[in-house]
Amino acid sequence: MTTSVTNQDALQLVVAVHRLIRSLRQSAPVRRLQPTQLLVLAELAAQGPMRIGEIAVRALCSQPTATTVVTGLESGGLVRREADPADGRATIVELTGAGRETILSLAHGEAELLSERISRLSEEERGHLRSATPLLRRLAEPKAR
Numbered sequence: 001m002t003t004s005v006t007n008q009d010a011l012q013l014v015v016a017v018h019r020l021i022r023s024l025r026q027s028a029p030v031r032r033l034q035p036t037q038l039l040v041l042a043e044l045a046a047q048g049p050m051r052i053g054e055i056a057v058r059a060l061c062s063q064p065t066a067t068t069v070v071t072g073l074e075s076g077g078l079v080r081r082e083a084d085p086a087d088g089r090a091t092i093v094e095l096t097g098a099g100r101e102t103i104l105s106l107a108h109g110e111a112e113l114l115s116e117r118i119s120r121l122s123e124e125e126r127g128h129l130r131s132a133t134p135l136l137r138r139l140a141e142p143k144a145r
Helices: 007-028 036-048 052-058 063-075 098-117 123-140
Strands: 079-084 087-095
Touching: 007 098, 036 052, 036 087, 036 098, 052 087, 063 079, 063 087, 063 098, 087 098, 087 123
Parallel strands: none
Antiparallel strands: 079 087
């Protein structure tokens, strides 16, 4: 039996994911960041230092937006710019210790809140959620397989 997904089904999933993320961010008792700032910090934590252009691609934003976000994060001491060892004319952006602590604190705070909410689900629902996690991770990739 083949089940098709309608645009309405996809819209409902988008809305549910946005509501979940917003709810977790509003409830977390840690420093607040804009969504693009959070994405940039998370990418730097996961991938290591990179140029602004690569940050823009990974954070799914324009290069001017990435530059503005990095400037804000830099003024907050969360990232720093260094000369690119491969090309002295270019700069790379890297996470500072404070940036790493911030992303870990945000991740742990939101994970704790989500864990508490998940614990209120039935065992069957928790199993469905565990099964859906790898699929959501795949769907989050810009070019989902």
